[in-house]
Amino acid sequence: MTQLPAPGATPAAPPPAEPLPTTTPARPRWRETLGLLARNPTAAVSATVLVLIVLVAVFDETLAPYGPNEQDPSLQLQPPSRDHPFGTDEFGRDVFSRVILGAGTSLRVGFLSVAFALVVGTLIGLVAGYYGRWVDDTLMRLMDVLFAFPAVLLAIAIVAIRGAGPANAILAIGIVYVPIFARVTRASVLGVREEVYVRASRSVGASDWRLITRHVLPNAAPPIIVQTSVSLAFAVLAEAALSFLGLGPRRPNPSWGLMLADGRGFIEQAWWYAVFPGLAIVVTVLCFNLLGDGLRDVLDPRQRTLMAGGGR
């Protein structure tokens, strides 16, 4: 653009177009994000490990060499060996098989509870942030009340009221995470709502529904995605904690938290009983966290400081 059309000159034809971008056809944003993520080694490794864990959970029956409750009284509390790589527990059950079969429980509770929190929390945050005023005040004060309780205590209280079991554990953990998603969403929506492109869409007649679904939510999504990954880590941990306290899945179903609780009693005679389920929890939680960090770097670097102390 070096030539300046003389002011006042009436262009007969459309003015000379500036050189158009010569990049290859536009790639959708998510492809770009995936590409960036793959170049972040920590995130890439975490994602790979998580995919493996999910695959293990899906094919648990095929992968586990023994059944979850297959007992061999002659092999009680045996140390790791060729037949039992993670050793055996006090009933002679294979710890390796039970860790594999417990993955499903942990992940299912984790995913479902976070999905619940994601849907409900995002909806609340979206409505509060978009409509503002008393809607915002009412909803966010409600969230503050929920937020005021220590997370695990609140989950324990909910399970105590509704009774133990996986379904109630999912609900309890889900409710605990609703305020976090509501807050993250609201903060993000507050910023996006004021963007000129939202005003521009309104100026051509777009409805509130259209503005929210087509413009506000997609642009407010990055911190919510990051929060989802981080919350999955905490949800797996919370499931383990609830199981540990006897408020999650019931014995003899395999669950990492339950195994950890039971193994605790034998920690001096049989370290493998508690350590392997514990390791499974650590690896899963760590991977979700690292993936969350990676996603944050890729999607939303500005949120880094904002959320540094916010997890629970």
Added chain:
Amino acid sequence: MTSPAEQEVLVSARGLEVHFPVRSGGALRRTTGALRAVDGVDLDVYRGETLGLVGESGCGKSTLGNALLRLVPPTGGTVTFDGLDVTAMGRKQLRELRRRAGMVFQDPFASLDPRRTVAQTVSEPLEVHGLHPGRQARAARVRELLELVGLDAGVAARYPHEFSGGQRQRVGIARALAGEPDFLVCDEAIASLDVSVQAQVLNLLRRLQRQLGLTLLFISHDLSAVRHVSDRIAVMYLGRVVEVGPAAAVAAEPQMPYARALLSAVPVPHPELERSRQRIVLRGDVPSPARVPSGCRFRTRCPDVFEPCPDVDPVLQPVGSAPGHLAACHLHGVVGAPVQRAEPGAPVGAGDPAS
């Protein structure tokens, strides 16, 4: 250009007010005052013309433009669009208004959704208003619009970040034109562009206006640009239109001291004339729109202030020799509403000098 008297009014504001509440801090958030961004504006925009709206930063130009389209709700006065009362419109009528009146925004980097392709952005009005139904018909219309604003139709699948400022602004203009509007508000549409690109976009707007018979409200603080494109010019100060008239008349012989000072700041593209140009430099700052002076709002900075200024709020009255040239200034006869201390600045109708 026919004289304004013979022309049909498309958009009209009478006593238009946009007051934002000023709230105290603290939990109670009591309303302690009003920021009078637009404070009693009388303005007519004639069909097919370009009306330039000038004034310094913060004088309410943009708010006025937004209020005319009800993108900012007016707190007082009326706006009519093609005879319909904009302030009283229901859902359906308002949607039709959004189709018939478009807006081009200042910052082309902020006014396009970064997650949507050019085609999605430009076709949004088509989807919203059910124009050109069908995927293919819409795509064809989008191509047509892109070519209309001087872009290659092949850019439809691209994202805004791939474009320069000028190209993005063309996309913004294409979006504003998608609903085949009668009226286009250009809110500082060239302010954040490079100078060379400014000229291109300006010429594009002029071409589109002739080609499509648009009515244009061109809001800008760039007086040269306004003079270049406008048929008429309105000068705004502190929330009020203080002078309006044919572009040549307002530019050549501004009648109100503020307009005179504002226009004297425009450089003349002729070295000798430029050297002899008399500049009127105003003293003081613009008063806060939350504390508008009584009477004439310009009196605190006016070089010609005299007795009636603090006591009578001037209304627009015919001045100068050109027909349709109006100014709100007591130098042309003291006309206006005496200040009532309780409720200052009651707006008075425009073409009504005998009050």
